[in-house]
Amino acid sequence: MYIAAFIYKPGQRDEKFHRLSAIIDDIAISLPGFVGAQSWTSADRTLINASYYWEDEASIQAFARHPRHLEAKRQYRRWYAGYQVVISKVERTYGDGAIAQLLSNDRQGQVRRA
Structure with a gap:
């Protein structure tokens, strides 16, 4: 599994x-290979x-x-005061299963936004 983290400083949205x-988000959900998504705010x-x-x-x-x-990428300066993308390969995951279930729900079209 891989994570594409899009970290940005919001501008005028x-x-x-x-x-x-x-x-x-709808495009991501529709593509083969999509597992889920989450957003976090600092x-x-x-x-x-x-x-x-x-x-x-x-x-x-x-x-x-x-x-x-x-x-969207061509227009990023309209909405972002800066951004960075980090692509990471996941070596392993573990936990009690509750968060994995949330990601599974994301696959069904419930992307969580910050």
Whole structure:
């Protein structure tokens, strides 16, 4: 499994941002290899981390190359005061299963946003 963490400093987010963000989430959910997603906001509320979980790197690349995602990338300066993407390969996961169930629910179209 891989995680594509999109860490950003929000700028001015307008109606177009929210529409495009929802479309991008729908695209991620629809792609083969999508596992789930979660978003976190830093304690000082200056950064947001939107993490997308994928089965493999090919799935991440399919998402990155999707035309609507590329459209959003071209316009990022309108909505973000800065960003960083971190792609990580997951070596192992463990826990009591409750969080894994939440990720499984995300696969059904319930992406959580900060």
